[in-house]
Amino acid sequence: KHDYALLSLDFDGFKSVNDALGHSVGDQLLISIAKRLQQHTAENATIARLGGDEFAIILRDGDADSVMALSDALVQACAKPHTLGQHQIVSTASIGVVVGDERYTNAEDVVRDADSAMYNAKISGKSQARLFDDSMHTEALRRLKLEHYLREANFDRDFEIKLQPIVSLESGAPTGFEVLVRWVSPGLEDVGPDTFIPIAEEIGVMADLGQWILIKSAETLASFDGALGHQRTVLHVNVSKRQILHPQLMPLLIELVDRYPEQRGRLILEITETAVMDRRANLVPRMEAIREIGFPLAMDDFGTGHSSLACLHKFPLDEVKIDRSFILNIEESREFTAIYHAIVSLADHLGLKVVAEGVETEAQLVQLQAMGCAFGQGYLFDRPLSPDDALAFMRR
Ligand code: C2E
Ligand code: CA
Ligand code: CA
Ligand code: CA
Known part of the structure; x- marks a missing residue:
């Protein structure tokens, strides 16, 4: 026809x-x-x-x-x-x-x-x-709309940070929080970071948004220090691969160290395993420089990339966060339990702090404790909280 x-x-x-x-x-x-x-x-x-x-x-x-x-x-x-x-x-x-x-x-x-x-x-x-078919049209339009809103965004008005506790598995006490960004402008509250961050990266907005998140994190940490009267807690901040390599990052970090000298070692940057493992991007020299000026590094989502345990010692790291997908399997599979255990032991041996991500049940907690895993994060402890609620969490 x-x-x-x-x-x-x-x-x-x-x-x-x-x-x-x-x-x-x-x-x-x-x-x-x-x-x-x-x-x-x-x-x-x-x-x-x-x-x-x-x-x-x-x-x-x-x-x-x-x-x-x-x-x-x-x-x-x-x-x-x-x-x-x-x-x-x-x-x-x-x-x-x-x-x-x-x-x-x-x-x-x-x-x-x-x-x-x-x-x-x-x-x-x-x-x-x-x-x-027409449903794709809607999808494409939705994406165009998101791109448009992201380009036009006013960060202070349209974004917020939430803080999810990272706790000691032994005592349940919070040792720090992971900073998770939220898009709060009207009509977009349901669009999560998994959706908008890749788009922000693609259209070149992420460098500025990432900068805003880092500054906001440092300000929040300073306000916690003031409210608590001591400097105990730490914040974990996610940084994307492009953000790590962006020429804006180092000057910003140096400025933060200058402005908040008491925060030295207390803003921990999380980099995904896939980014760390990307040989072409070769983040290692930059990672070393970042650590040198006072920002510890955590490998995020460990277990989702292609690195082997044997590679762990090659990277300048302070912490390893084991991906949520692993914990989902440890209740069912002995093999996964053995792998998990091996990761925990090796990381310990290398002097790396280990955080189990996505802890949702008591049973998982018990298993993690038995393996000697020291830290955890997940809905069992709490959801991502507003900064005020995070402060209350530390006080309770
Ligand atoms: P991620 O870095 O692995 O962050 C953990 C994600 O798991 C968060 O989702 C958190 O809400 C969720 N989560 C925490 N505990 C549990 C649990 O027990 N069960 C389940 N099912 N989920 C749990 P969120 O906030 O939607 O963030 C998704 C991803 O978006 C993050 O994964 C991170 O890759 C990225 N992201 C979030 N905020 C930022 C940011 O400020 N900068 C950058 N570059 N990426 C960010
Ligand atoms: Ca192509
Ligand atoms: Ca993370
Ligand atoms: Ca993660």
Whole structure:
């Protein structure tokens, strides 16, 4: 019935090939990809490169079934490794598909919907093809709206920090808190950091937001010291990989040390295991510099990346936080208990403080205590609290 279809294609791994192996290999990869697209489409198809690793294909056939069959075949063909010189490279395709029909009166809408479908294919696991439907439109609009609000955000008005206690598993007493950011502007209260932080990173807002969070954390710690009359508690602050490498970070940390000398060693920065392990990013020199000026470092989400226990000693760290996904398994699986135990012992041996994340039940607490794990965080102890409630938690 319809006489055209538009495919929007985006490839993974191209940027890392460019970064790691250089532009000439990157260019070879693009040529190899283009050849595959040509081989698998009919002669009257138009293939265009839109820039970077994004391509579009226009087909003179708008039958949804056959277009999807072709798209799936393209995904398969693209998933095979490319041999470029001595390199074997995989660069999978995510494809969004629109078939031309009476809904479309202008080309821009077709392109927008094909991109929405492509974006949808990407976020639902990559290496697949998706036919556009209206729900994706809503999703795309929602994202655009979030981007817009993030760009326009006034941090003091639109964001808040919450503090979740980290407790001694032996005594239950709080030893510190993790700072967790919340978006509180009207209508966006339900959008959690897992959703908005990656978007803020992508659109380049995270450096400033991260800076705001650090300053807010230092101010909050100073106000706790004032209210408690002593300097006991510490705050853990999450920093993203890009934030660690951002030129703004070191000057800010130096300024904080200057302004709050009594906070030396009491603002602990959390960096995820995946960031620490990223060899290309190589955070180690920066991590050393950060520690040197008085900020201890914790490896966050340990167990979700690909590092092995044997790597732990290679990184400049003071603490390890074991990811929540591990604790979910220790009640059921002896193997997990053994792994957990091994992590705790090794970290102890290396002089690293160990924090168990996501402790929700008494049973988990008992097991952790038996393993000699010293610190924990989770709903069993408390949810993330307002700064006032955190102060009350310390006093109770
Ligand atoms: P995370 O660093 O692993 O933080 C712990 C997350 O687990 C928090 O979610 C916390 O509310 C939740 N949690 C704590 N205890 C439990 C428990 O017992 N059970 C369960 N199911 N969950 C628990 P939240 O606040 O939604 O934050 C999600 C993620 O967003 C954080 O994971 C962190 O990666 C990121 N994030 C949050 N705040 C910041 C920030 O200020 N800066 C940066 N860069 N990332 C942040
Ligand atoms: Ca891409
Ligand atoms: Ca964290
Ligand atoms: Ca974590």
